Amino acid sequence: MIEGVTRRWPQLAVALGVLAIGVVVLVQTQQIATTLYARVGPKVFPTATGIALVAIGAFLAVQTLIGWWRTDVRAEHGQVDWPRFAILLIGLAVNLALIGPVGFVVASSLMFILVARAFGSRSLLRDAVTAVLLALTAFLLFELALGVRIGTGVVDVAIGGAVRQLLAIGG
């Protein structure tokens, strides 16, 4: 049984994670102010939610320990391909870091190329061309056709300005 439990530590961690979210919910519920008169205050539902999450987490932990929850994650899903996973995470991080200052078009294009890599693509040129075309089309569609600003970075503003000028000359 002990051996079984050590193999099931990932499940145990997930169960305790659910329990921990429940604890956070209960602790944070105490921060909610209830000065106003209300028949049922704003704390009742959150308290119930927190208790439910703690109870579910505890039950899941017990299920794991007595061997009722025994899905073997590794057997079912295979080993994690860490290099690919890492490239994908770098792609997300690059997007997050650049989208504010530099802008949507550049950030999304770089993310696109990295994500394609993570999925095993080897043709950098194809990915780069697709990335820039997609990001530009989406940007112009939202910016000009729908009037939704999806990027306010340096490059976005420059592209938007240039296209507007072109349209002004053309029109």
Next chain:
Amino acid sequence: METLAALAHGFTVALTPYNLMWGIIGVTVGTAIGVLPGLGPALTIALLLPLTYQVDATAVFILFAGIYYGAMYGGSTTSILLNTPGESATIVTALEGNKMARRGRGAAALATAAIGSFVAGTIGTLGLTFLAPIVVDVALRFGPAEYFALMVLAFVTVSAVLGSSALRGLASLFFGIWLGQIGIDLQTGQARFHFGMLELLDGINVIVVAVGLFAVGETLYLAAHRRHTAGSVLKVEGSLWMTKEDWRRSIGPWFRGAGIGFPIGALPAGGAEIPTFLSYWLEKRLSRKPEEFGHGAIEGVAGPEAANNASAAGVLVPMLTLGLPTSATAAIMLSAFQGYGINPGPQLLSSQPDLVWGLIASLYIGNILLLVLNLPLVGLWVRILRIPEPLLYAGILVFATIGTYGISQSAVDLVLLYVIGGIGYLMRLFDFPTAPVIIGMILGPLAEQAMRQALTISQGDWTVFLTRPLSASILALALLLVLAPQIWRLTRRN
């Protein structure tokens, strides 16, 4: 008669060129995302929610309904030709349909799926047309206590009854309910769970959660765990005109599938999985050639596909009449209603007749359009299936960025998107269902509101839920649905 007049009015709304255009866009986009593995109607509608700021409600709901129906049609094409079911409801189609395609009968499988979807989708829409006003008549007598009880029942069925583990389903549900509580409490104005961040006072946008779980989580999972290269897309072989024998073997399953799918979809239980499996099981029982099942029996495609589409129509019954979403897609549609300040519920049919009847009429039109789109034009969709996987998932993440960062321009939302994506990845890994998160997030605040209203009316007397007979019996049913399978399992174990 009143219903028919209302429906006729609905057709005048849906057939205006403007609304018809949105309907055509909807079914086309819907078929495309149904065909593409990794994209589903819930994710697509979430990404399109910002349209609610620009376009009027009737047109948007006609678009969403087209996407919803279209995805059902498109999903079957992928199951048959690629053997990777896009969603759990098309697992059964992949079972027999892919075998048929391997034996050179792909065209017949596609045809019976598309025509069956049309037949069952139309029967389901007829069911919706005539059942909705009846449900509304009953629902108008419900008070907040009954509503709260109904919501509890829906919570239980979507999380604890369907799926492999009641406990994990409930964990997903309560996580969603908690996400729904973040922000200002609408009844007392108190801030809840803002963790000191201004951005959280408005609450978490459902787009961020849906896109995080369905797009980012799925992409993380596939990048980390999928070894094999994409399966090969089978060619469409054979004639799209089914043989006389194909027709004879398909008609029964279509109607039986519709008969199973619609009622189960319409119950506040929802879910298209159970009816498809039930239909498969039934057709195998009734078939004169049960030995063909598992090797490409046409009944095994016709029945479950019909059940799938009829249940999709059924899900719209509780959603339009009670404001009760029982699938992730319906929950996101409900949040679109809220975006317009429309309260879905029994008043909807009388307060927004143009919208509701226009929507229902557009479903009839959509079914016809989809039959055309999916039979003669099936070759077009097969080409979409050839988009290389790296480009597909990279593109999905770019659209995920647009959908979240684009509406708020806040890096906080992007961080939140990635965190929820990480949670979605873990949920996929450890087999937690994701739909209950979305349903809990949308329905949770409504349940809280109903509970508080009921308690205000009863002057704080908690027994109100048990002394009103209807509310008490619905709650008892919910309790039974949670406990009965557990007790049954315990007794079997010993």
